[in-house]
Amino acid sequence: MSVLKKQDKEIFDIIESEFNRQNDYLELIASENFTSKAVLxxxxxxxxxxxxxxxxxxxxxxxxxxxxxxxxxxxxxxxxxxxxxxxxxxxxxxxxxxxxxxxxxxxxxxxxxxxxxxxxxxxxxxxxxxxxxxxxxxxxxxxxxxxxxxxxxxxxxxxxxxxxxxxxxxxxxxxxxxxxxxxxxxxxxxxxxxxxxxxxxxxxxxxxxxxxxxxxxxxxxxxxxxxxxxxxxxxxxxxxxxxxxxxxxxxxxxxxxxxxxxxxxxxxxxxxxxxxxxxxxxxxxxxxxxxEPSFKSYIKNVLDNAQCFADEFKNKGYNLVSDGTDTHLVLIDLQNKNISGKAAEIALDEAGITVNKNMVPFDPKSPFITSGIRIGSPAMTTRGMGVDEVKVVVDLIDQVIMNHDNKDKINTVRSSVNELCSIFPIYEKDS
Ligand SMILES: Cc1ncc(COP(=O)(O)O)c(C=O)c1O
Known part of the structure; x- marks a missing residue:
């Protein structure tokens, strides 16, 4: 039995809950990632x-x-x-x-x-x-x-x-x-x-x-x-x-x-x-x-995934700051979608998709509300997701944004996110 579990069940449970959250949610915050077990x-x-x-x-x-x-x-x-x-x-x-x-x-x-x-x-x-x-x-x-x-x-x-x-x-x-x-x-x-x-x-x-x-x-x-x-x-x-x-x-x-x-x-x-x-x-x-060479492959996938996010969002009529990306992140300007960054962040969170609201240049809204969301590919790429999954994810994000007041729709997306995350665990089980 874990020493921590015996000694401090409250913190043990919090860590366990956070582990489950990381595993069961789709992490798209551009500044987050999952370290290797060796780093942990x-x-x-x-x-x-x-x-x-x-x-x-x-x-x-x-x-x-x-x-x-x-x-x-x-x-x-x-x-x-x-x-x-x-x-x-x-x-x-x-x-x-x-x-x-x-x-x-x-x-x-x-x-x-x-x-x-x-x-x-x-x-x-x-x-x-x-x-x-x-x-x-x-x-x-x-x-x-x-x-x-x-x-x-x-x-x-x-x-x-x-x-x-x-x-x-x-x-x-x-x-x-x-x-x-x-x-x-x-x-x-x-x-x-x-x-x-x-x-x-x-x-x-x-x-x-x-x-x-x-x-x-x-x-x-x-x-x-x-x-x-x-x-x-x-x-x-x-x-x-x-x-x-x-x-x-x-x-x-x-x-x-x-x-x-x-x-x-x-x-x-x-x-x-x-x-x-x-x-x-x-x-x-x-x-x-x-x-190691494998890190180069990882970053190539990070960039391919971010590029795919940009292309797919544009295909669905979303406006991107700078019209695209050269890096691991895209910044979506939601002003033509009639939803604030804050409302989008909350609705996406309910659907199991974690992003952050973000100001866009010349934003008419305050930093607490914002007109944009920032989406990054490093964490999802670490768990093995590629462009096929990005296409699915963009579709899910679009469904939430276009139906952010519809609880049934959000629950359906939550189930799809659960299914996707279960295929790509953040850490493989110890052998
Ligand atoms: C450009 C830049 N500088 C500095 C920081 C601060 O890093 P930390 O949160 O580790 O203090 C951040 C974090 O998001 C950042 O994006």
Whole structure:
């Protein structure tokens, strides 16, 4: 019998219920995925018991011999995967990774520039409700109304006017390729550091099916749990030229510190204490998986599935922001379907299909209601679903959206979702 079940039946039951929910619902949230059992096992290992403030070979605690080995492996694999020169694998999340970047490069009050939240950007790119918009002066750029693509004229004009120290490229709800080279041109024109936040696309970049942020970005941050399919966490990377990126002068010694040093101290002790060694080891496991050829096949399927979502939704008269996708996600503008993003999210949830409401560019509705939904393919692809299943799923989503007040219809869709999910369990039974 499970130890947890004996000791804490309440939490055991909650975990069991969540397992069943993940298994029985169709997960289409673009930022979610199912890790391998090996990653799960590592994340639940004795490494969680170890305090290891500092970095491998330079810890504030004894007994770090084995966690040093784990962190070094994670660093080496991360560098290999992204062709980077430096990796800090300690950030607890994508947000912490961004905070670490800003701490290393900026002083409070400095200007940062990122894609507007309502145009697909992330809270940590300068939203007033996040530390990023409270500690720093945030200016946002937008996408073009006609194409849904980044408006580089708007970006350049604002960059010239506000002279940001950092320009952030990468987003949470941007279905198209991030044009790192074009962002770098703008950054160079105003002397800004280019920060690539590849949280969403990192798996696609690792599989070399999206352009690399290097050599264009001076610094790169990512979460590890989205398309990359690792444990919940973050990391910061520097490319080949990091030694040439200007660091800051240390106030006491007058020595110019390298960016790698500044990032290390920004992450710990700047914003974090002890690293989560069980998660860092689980990141190492996920990076090993992502280095294998099978990960490339997985990402190819993720992209094929997303493309199929785009084509099928368009065939049914849905409007997509940017008219399609190059990545793992599509952003549906529901304004011609007479339903808000919030109502669609609720009705789909009742039918066993999990999506998130999402603002669309120039959205007339509030962030709590929204005019859109975001749909991503990574999680369903991990459980083995392909384009045949995507076609079925689009049909089911359409039935719910067109009949969102009809409980009988929603119940019928729920049965079809159950049937589909039972064919593709999230974890195979132990042999
Ligand atoms: C572009 C981007 N940056 C940062 C984050 C923050 O990551 P986390 O939720 O791990 O803090 C996200 C998460 O959705 C994101 O999409």
């Amino acid at each position: 096992e590592t994340a639940g290992s004795v490494l969680t018991n170890k305090y290891a403030e500092g970095y491998p070979g330079k810890r504030y605690y004894g007994g770090c011999i084995h966690v040093d080995e784990a962190e070094n492996l994670a660093i080496e694999r991360a560098k290999k995967l992204f062709k980077a020169k430096y990796a800090n694998v300690q950030p607890h999340s994508g947000s912490s990774a961004n905070m670490g970047v800003y701490m290393a490069y900026l002083e409070p009050g400095d200007c940062i520039m990122g894609l507007d939240l309502s145009h697909g950007g992330h809270l940590t790119h300068g939203s007033k409700v996040s530390f990023s918009g409270q500690i720093y002066t945030a200016i946002t750029f937008e996408v073009k109304k006609d194409s849904g693509l980044v408006d580089f004229d708007d970006l350049l004009q604002k960059a010239k006017e506000f002279k940001p120290k950092i320009i952030i490229c990468g987003a949470s709800a941007y279905p198209r390729t991030v044009e790192f080279e074009k962002f770098r041109e703008v950054a160079d024109k105003v002397g800004a550091v280019l920060h690539g936040d590849i949280c969403h696309n990192s798996g696609i970049i690792a599989a070399e099916m999206h352009p690399s942020p290097f050599p264009y970005c001076h610094v790169v941050s990512t979460s590890t749990h989205k398309s990359l399919r690792g444990p919940r966490g973050g990391m910061i990377l520097l490319g080949e030229d990091y030694e040439n990126t200007l660091g800051k002068v240390a106030p006491k010694s007058g020595r110019v510190k390298m960016m790698s040093e500044l990032i290390d101290s920004a992450v710990m002790p700047g914003i974090q204490g002890g690293p989560l060694m069980h998660i860092i080891a689980a990141k190492a496991v996920a990076f090993k998986e992502a280095l």
